[in-house]
Amino acid sequence: MPASLSAGAIVDEVHVDGIGVVPVRFNRCPAGWQVTFELRDDAVGDLAVQHKLVAPSLREAKASVPRAVTYLLGRPVDVGSHI
Numbered sequence: 001m002p003a004s005l006s007a008g009a010i011v012d013e014v015h016v017d018g019i020g021v022v023p024v025r026f027n028r029c030p031a032g033w034q035v036t037f038e039l040r041d042d043a044v045g046d047l048a049v050q051h052k053l054v055a056p057s058l059r060e061a062k063a064s065v066p067r068a069v070t071y072l073l074g075r076p077v078d079v080g081s082h083i
Contacts, residue, residue: 010058014065019073024065026058033061039072 003012010026014037024037031054040048053068055061071077 012062014062016066016069019069022065022069024062026061029054032056033058035061035065037065037069039069 001013003010005011006025008027012024012026013021014024016022022037022039024035027034027036033056034052034054036050036052038048038050049072051068051072053061053064055064067077
């Protein structure tokens with residue numbers, strides 16, 4: 001799915017190794033760019049985790065999603081260069 005605009009937000013997808021595609025929304029905020037995404041387990045249909053993070057640039061916000069997903073899933077996160 002190509003990125004699109006919806007209600008003033010950039011709607012896109014970010015690929016996360018070992019997980020697949022995660023739908024995301026990017027919005028401008030006073031601190032830079034806010035990205036919102038949701039994690040859901042198919043085995044537990046009525047439970048989801050919605051996460052928001054803020055980065056100084058759109059590029060950094062998009063690059064942070066795979067590490068945030070990895071962290072939320074309890075997996076080791078590479079803290080080296082991520083951009």
